[in-house]
Amino acid sequence: MVSRKVDINKIRDSRKNYGMYHSRFSTEEVPKYSFPEKSMNSRTVYQLIHDELNLDGNPDLNLATFVTTWMDPEADKLIMENLHKNFIDHFEYPQVKNIEERIVNILAKLFNAPGESDFVGTSTIGSSEAIMLGLLAHKWNWRENRKKNGLPYDKPNIVFGGDTHVSWDKFARYFDVEPRIIPIAKDHFTILAEDVMKQVDENTIAVGVVLGTTFTGEFDPVQEINDSLVKLKQEKGLDVPIHVDAASAGFITPFFEKDFKWDFRLEQVSSINTSGHKFGLVYPGLGWLIFRDHDMLPEDLKFYVNYLGDEMPTYTLNFSEGSSMIIAQYFNVMHFGREGYSRIVKRMMGNASYLASRLKESGEFEVINAASHIPVVTFRFSGNEDFTLFDLSYRVRERGWIVPAYSLPPHAEEVTIMRVVVRENFTRDLVDIFVDDLLNAKKALKGGSIKTSQRSAREGHSVS
Numbered sequence: 001m002v003s004r005k006v007d008i009n010k011i012r013d014s015r016k017n018y019g020m021y022h023s024r025f026s027t028e029e030v031p032k033y034s035f036p037e038k039s040m041n042s043r044t045v046y047q048l049i050h051d052e053l054n055l056d057g058n059p060d061l062n063l064a065t066f067v068t069t070w071m072d073p074e075a076d077k078l079i080m081e082n083l084h085k086n087f088i089d090h091f092e093y094p095q096v097k098n099i100e101e102r103i104v105n106i107l108a109k110l111f112n113a114p115g116e117s118d119f120v121g122t123s124t125i126g127s128s129e130a131i132m133l134g135l136l137a138h139k140w141n142w143r144e145n146r147k148k149n150g151l152p153y154d155k156p157n158i159v160f161g162g163d164t165h166v167s168w169d170k171f172a173r174y175f176d177v178e179p180r181i182i183p184i185a186k187d188h189f190t191i192l193a194e195d196v197m198k199q200v201d202e203n204t205i206a207v208g209v210v211l212g213t214t215f216t217g218e219f220d221p222v223q224e225i226n227d228s229l230v231k232l233k234q235e236k237g238l239d240v241p242i243h244v245d246a247a248s249a250g251f252i253t254p255f256f257e258k259d260f261k262w263d264f265r266l267e268q269v270s271s272i273n274t275s276g277h278k279f280g281l282v283y284p285g286l287g288w289l290i291f292r293d294h295d296m297l298p299e300d301l302k303f304y305v306n307y308l309g310d311e312m313p314t315y316t317l318n319f320s321e322g323s324s325m326i327i328a329q330y331f332n333v334m335h336f337g338r339e340g341y342s343r344i345v346k347r348m349m350g351n352a353s354y355l356a357s358r359l360k361e362s363g364e365f366e367v368i369n370a371a372s373h374i375p376v377v378t379f380r381f382s383g384n385e386d387f388t389l390f391d392l393s394y395r396v397r398e399r400g401w402i403v404p405a406y407s408l409p410p411h412a413e414e415v416t417i418m419r420v421v422v423r424e425n426f427t428r429d430l431v432d433i434f435v436d437d438l439l440n441a442k443k444a445l446k447g448g449s450i451k452t453s454q455r456s457a458r459e460g461h462s463v464s
């Protein structure tokens with residue numbers, strides 16, 4: 001039976017809701033570039049900002065990003081519950097610090113660091129901070145070693161490929177280290193061990209190797225580079241460490257290519273970074289830096305502060321940092337385990353291969369990387385067109401898809417490609433819809449008619 005009793009509070013509440021668009025800001029300019037003089041009702045402000053943000057792209061249709069856009073509701077709950085904890089306050093929030101240390105140990109073991117326990121590493125805001133901290137440690141170690149031997153230490157260099165992420169160039173510039181960048185070629189988008197060895201000398205603080213390049217998702221030849229550096233050590237006594245940038249591969253390769261040696265099983269690999277917020281399946285921003293052993297992290301780089309309680313060592317570029325993503329990473333590790341991560345990675349790789357095969361079969365695209373190691377597919381037009389991939393990227397945006405077109409780094413800059421990162425929530429069904437939309441967008445650019453696909457053309461259910 002429906003109650004006829006009127007709940008006055010409900011009505012008041014609903015009036016407040018309607019009132020949102022009755023404020024003067026529905027017709028007047030909103031303060032944007034100078035500090036507003038007066039306060040504003042929180043509901044109105046919420047609605048204004050909420051409505052403006054509707055103009056952002058839909059993260060789930062953002063095929064450009066490596067970064068996680070979906071997590072389990074229980075993870076969301078833990079994230080919300082811990083948003084107000086500053087991670088750096090270890091004395092106040094000791095359990096979050098404990099959890100961080102557990103994950104460092106878990107990842108060190110996953111990456112086959114020698115030893116049983118007490119591994120060394122840190123959480124960071126992302127892979128960029130992890131790369132810089134890792135390379136700083138190598139710069140310190142190199143300098144100490146040079147000093148100890150009475151050798152000059154004013155010209156450090158670092159060797160890496162043109163296929164690396166901009167954070168490598170940033171490190172070189174910000175921390176005054178000469179970058180020796182090995183160019184990629186028009187027909188080969190990763191580096192070669194022999195080219196690395198031509199650049200390495202006694203002033204090389206480290207060699208950078210990328211597993212899952214930002215540009216094509218391919219791997220630098222980590223084993224060949226390691227073997228060449230081992231040979232150099234044996235023949236000339238030069239011990240040059242490798243830092244592996246496994247921003248993407250760190251949470252893929254251990255579950256998908258278990259026997260592929262890329263980590264601390266290789267003698268010269270001394271530090272590894274990975275992004276928790278990429279295939280670690282956590283929202284931004286979380287990265288990890290793991291060292292082979294304690295000797296790699298110079299004591300000089302640790303800072304001990306006691307103004308938050310107990311004396312605590314810190315090794316970060318930032319001070320304050322959220323706790324939620326670290327907790328969310330622990331949630332994933334516990335929830336998925338090796339079994340779950342393996343299952344998710346297999347699914348993503350399967351969908352990525354399927355995407356590559358559909359693009360190939362269409363005859364319209366040449367696939368450059370069909371998810372060789374990580375679920376990333378890169379492609380370009382199979383023939384000449386009188387429009388560009390940038391036009392196609394723009395056109396397909398009409399359907400909500402965000403898919404980037406870009407040119408490759410120097411020496412291959414005339415090569416323009418498109419890249420799709422196949423994340424967990426890019427399902428087989430969405431792959432089909434996306435490929436249909438892409439083909440339709442291309443047809444439209446050619447001047448053909450546009451077919452609005454509501455279901456996969458493959459299933460024979462396209463609706464015009």
Ligand SMILES: Cc1ncc(COP(=O)(O)O)c(C=O)c1O
Nearest residue numbers: 126127128165212214245247275
């Ligand atoms: C290979 C590689 N290294 C480093 C980074 C930087 O990572 P983050 O965004 O976590 O700082 C990226 C980002 O895409 C990347 O692809």
